Amino acid sequence: VLRDRPPFATGPGGRGRPGGRETSLFRLLARFLALLAPFRWRLAAGLGLAVTAPLLATAVIGVFKVIIDEAVIPRDLARLRDVLLVFLGLSLVKAGVDFAVGLVSTWLGERFLMDLKALVHGRLVGRSLEFHAGARVGDLLPRLTTDVVAVESLLVSGGLEILRSV
Secondary structure, eight states, rough: GGGGSSSTTOSSSSOOOTTTOOOOOOHHHHHHHHHGGGGGHHHHHHHHHHHHHHHHHHHHHHHHHHIIIIIITTHHHHHHHHHHHHHHHHHHHHHHHHHHHHHHHHHHHHHHHHHHHHHHHHHHHHHHHHHHHHHHHHHHHHHHHHHHHHIIIIIIIIHHHHHHHH
């Protein structure tokens, strides 16, 4: 019966599981990424913000250079006031973008976790009584929780952090 097979085993043989076939990494990632499909616009916004944040940081550093080279060293107070206003404006925009990146990343991660946990719960509820009789609850629940969080870290939070680091 299909419900009695391991979660990612889909056919005969493979991985030492009776009745299971090894699933390719791409197929496995596609199954998890399908959970992000309803949030694709928010994900695109998060990726756009994650790209914008380092650009703004670079601009703030460039304006700071202008403050030093063109206003502080020549002691030009009028120029200093103008450049400081630009510096303050860019810093505020950067703070807003950093906040938005964190907000979108957290929101996506939590929604993804909620959907993934609901999917796993549905799979567990659909298992046979024989499966549940042989599994110890103390082993099953922590393992599932750890695995679900690891998948979320890889696909959602990790993806945005990798993009932000590049």
